[in-house]
Amino acid sequence: MREKVLVVGGAGYIGSHVTDALLRRGFKVAVFDNLSSGSIQNLCSDAEFFWGDLRDEARVQQVFEGFRPTVVMHFAAKKAAGESMIRPELYADHNIIGSIYLLNAMVQFGVKTIIFSSSAAVYGNPQYLPMDESHPLQPVNFYGFTKKAIEDLLDWYFRLHGIRYAALRYFNAAGVDVAGKLLGFESNPANLVPLIMQVYRGQRPFLEVYGNDYDTPDGSCLRDYVHVTDLSEAHLAAMEYLMAKGTPLIANLGTENAYSVLQVVEALEKLTGQVLPVRIVGRREGDPPALYAACGYAESLINWSPRYSDLETILSSSLEASKRWPNR
Template sequence: MKKILISGGAGYIGSHTVQALSKAGYGPVVLDSLITGHRKAVSKNISFYQGDIADDGLVSNIIKKENVSAAIHFAARSLVGESVQKPDLYFEENVAKTNRFMSTLLKCGVNKVVFSSTAATYGNPEVTPIAEESGTEPINPYGASKLMIEQSLYWLEQAYGLKWVALRYFNAAGAALDGSLGEDHTTETHLIPLILKTALGHREAISILGTDYNTPDGTCIRDYIHVLDLAEAHIRALEALDQGVACGAYNVGTGAGYSVREVVNMAKRVTGMDIPVVEAHRRAGDPDVLVAKVEKIQKTLGWQARYSDLETIIKTAWEWHQKHPHGYEK
């Protein structure tokens, strides 16, 4: 059984990937600070360590004790607004600590890494769908921090032979099919959970931020990818590294998008509730359309989205929110 170290494995995407790895016959080993992750999101039969990725001694001991052969690196701060307010925090937590983490992995003989990156590395693209070769001009410190890490992985490859794949997620959404795992953020900024929290009565209304975009219904369009499809992409990336795939970045999306109004209407249909909506002014810097070009990951890694139709995304998310109306901790 191959042991895989999962940093941030108690987070939203990390916990789903841990479960998928376990089902696929891998031995996931989770390292999480629990600053934003949830211990209850990781099964008790999974090896779990609470701590910081920059703790060289802890990481070294885990690698030796568990006989780790590769790593998937999720651990990061990921709130765009917070990154603008506290850029120093993001460059410390994301960039500096990842550098320490990578150095420890390499010193301990772990030279295969799948990195959790983001479409925020592209900034406001001039052309959509967005290809991996598109210009990377982040417009916030969060996206900049992830791009810096991608760039560092390239140089670690040149110097030390690191084998890596960076997965640039678009809009992660949905939950485990049985409602056992889901999205639980202390500060929630994602559209679908905010809509479903409104359906549960935890919010008075959902705000549609902008109705004057250059799209069919005037609301912005985003590429939503089911968290289970994201988890599968990490497994395919691990397999590809074992097979000697060229290092680099891959988009993880569907190649299609849904408008904010379409998402709200689907949520109304799935929940059977008339969810209150308030139309508000658009946020500065929000592009009309953000959709991934996905041919590269499909052809090279053999990955295909299976659960990312809008109805499945919202049905699974609704199942989670109904079963855990106050998240993991209550």
């Protein structure tokens, strides 16, 4: 039987890429999204669309009733670490309560497979690098706590209801569809690459760099950027793994490489021949100097390794897509 996949948060940046990848492989797909940070422009026309909010339990059940999924992919979340420290109740509501309603609907409708967007934020400050999956889980922001709490819930629902799950811990997702079809649009981006694109397009006067006095080669923070097309492939591989093995999968998705913020800026300048206006501002609380993943686990379990996550592909695919982004 061909799986029917419900992509919760499929109008968002990563969810829209995975929706497209699923459709290209012939799966039947429906997107459930409240369009709070996602966008109608990201919706794939071949996927059924259910508008609604995960925190509306009755609506979640209606969507299950209407689509009858066999697999759930769960991308919907609030994801700004800084905001989560100021408005934890919002993050508890969207991320934790929403996930509970989703899991309860899975129990009610007998859906046994979920792939969840977790995050490197579950680890907190690195105690060693690269960070592998055995690294202690000590989130330093409320956002990271919500992801860890959902991972714990998934484990209990697996033990008590037999719902098999993959918790994929992404490092920094970046880039846009290498096939050049999708938009990867975010209406209010907070991540480095889309912010750089906004500066390059003149929608932002300059890029704020949070600190240039870290103990790193150029003083700015080092991060692990993984191309969203590579992330999409990992979701398909994780789904196959769960179907075949039935045991939980918890894996980092990153590259084991790190680029500094200023290196990313320089790479864009080289690619475009233009100087990007940059302003060095103070450090952000809770920003570790360096963060990068050990990815041997994903490679050995789901045979996944990144193919498109070099800086040039990340930036050129984003530049290409950004030409088609709405002007806001």
